[in-house]
Amino acid sequence: MKLFTICLLMCLVFNQGQATSKPVASFLRNFFGSCEVSQWSPWSSRPISGCSTVTRTRTIIRQGRNCPTELSQSETRCGRPSALETATSLRRSFLGSFSVSAAAFDSRVGSASQPPPVDLLFVLDKSGSVGFNHFATLIEHVQTLINQFPVPIASDQTRIAAISFSSANQVDLDFNFNACNSKATCVASVRQIDFEGGWTHTTRALNKARNEAFTTANGSRQNAHKVLFLITDGHSNGGGDVQAAANALKETGTEIYALAVTDNVNEDELKDIVSEPIPDHLFYYQSFHAMASASRFLMISRVTV
Known part of the structure; x- marks a missing residue:
């Protein structure tokens, strides 16, 4: 009887006018309707070694009956991240930061509603x-990242270029920012990069990025957000001071990411190379087999762990 009386009173108030009906309708939805909750976000990024706390969150989309009180979770993880963890971090911290709706642009280089064009340079250890x-696995992974990139690849939006490097005379600008104007053509251009072997002259590759790739002569734009994505399986062993080369790039406004593969990498060196915050810019695969597995994970529309 009490429930019936409440419903009757609500209906009477509801019919008094539109100004009153909106809050009443909202009350009825909250009182009688089911709660609607978002999915959990991906876990936050973490360093590639040691122990750290990761978190994830969810939000209440619509109030209603039985809404959960737990909207955030945290846990401690130790050791190297799994391939799935790294794929999730790449989707969240790399690919996700360049989404048209990404709030990261607000605090970095533009606005969430109107982000700047992106000049994305891959720097690949050969x-x-x-x-x-x-x-070949590395190349396939780069192709996956290009295919998953959330901003269209076009002359007025995202442009892509690539440098491959090994010894001093094997640091090549394989194609510049004018070479491809779609995901398909950029994927095809990456496929043409050849393996050569040799040393690991990371410094020379970073200097080539600043002095040659990121120039107007090679299609880089003054108004673009410049991004460098380094993939390496080792540490620099020639060509000069790698930290100085990275700092020179950062001083021009270039944002630097790095993807480390195998335990042969020099983690401290890579921390000096990448932009801050380090956990959002430095990623790790334990092996090239893990990289291949992560490529499959990244092709899934939503990756969580």
């Missing part, structure tokens, strides 16, 4: 330690 077969 030294002897990578090997011919593993370099």
Whole structure:
């Protein structure tokens, strides 16, 4: 009887006018309707070694009956991240930050509603330690990242270029920012990059990025947000001071990411190379087999762990 009386009173108030009906309708939805909750967000990024706390959150989309009180979770994780963790971090911290709706642009270089165009340069290690077969896996991973990139690839939006490097005379601008104007043509251009072997002259590759790739002569735009994505399986062993080369790039406004593969990498060196915050810019695969697995994960529309 009490419930019937409440419903009757609500209906009477509801019919008094539109100004009153809106809050009443909202009350009825909250009182009688089911709660609607978002999915959990991906876990936050973490360093590639040691122990750290990761978190994830969800939000209440619509109030209603039985809404959960737990809207955030945290847990401690130790050791190297799994391939699935790294795929999730890449989707969240790399691909996600360049989404048209990404709030990251607000605090970085533009606005969420109107982000700047992006000049994205891949810098790929083709030294002897990578090997011919593993370099093919690396190339496939870059192609996956291009295909998953959330902003269209076009002359007035995202432009892509690539440098591959090993020894001093094997640091090549394989194609510049004018070379491809779609995901398909950029994927095809990446496929043409050859493995060569040799040393790991990361410094020379970073200097080539600043002095040659990111120039108007090679299609880079003054108004673009410049992004460098380094993939390496080792540490720099020639060509000069790698930290100085990275800092020179950062001083021009270039944002630097790095993807480390295998335990041969020099983590401290890569921390000096990438932009801040480090956990959002430095990623890790334990092996090239893990990289291949992550490529499959990244092709899934939503990756969580």
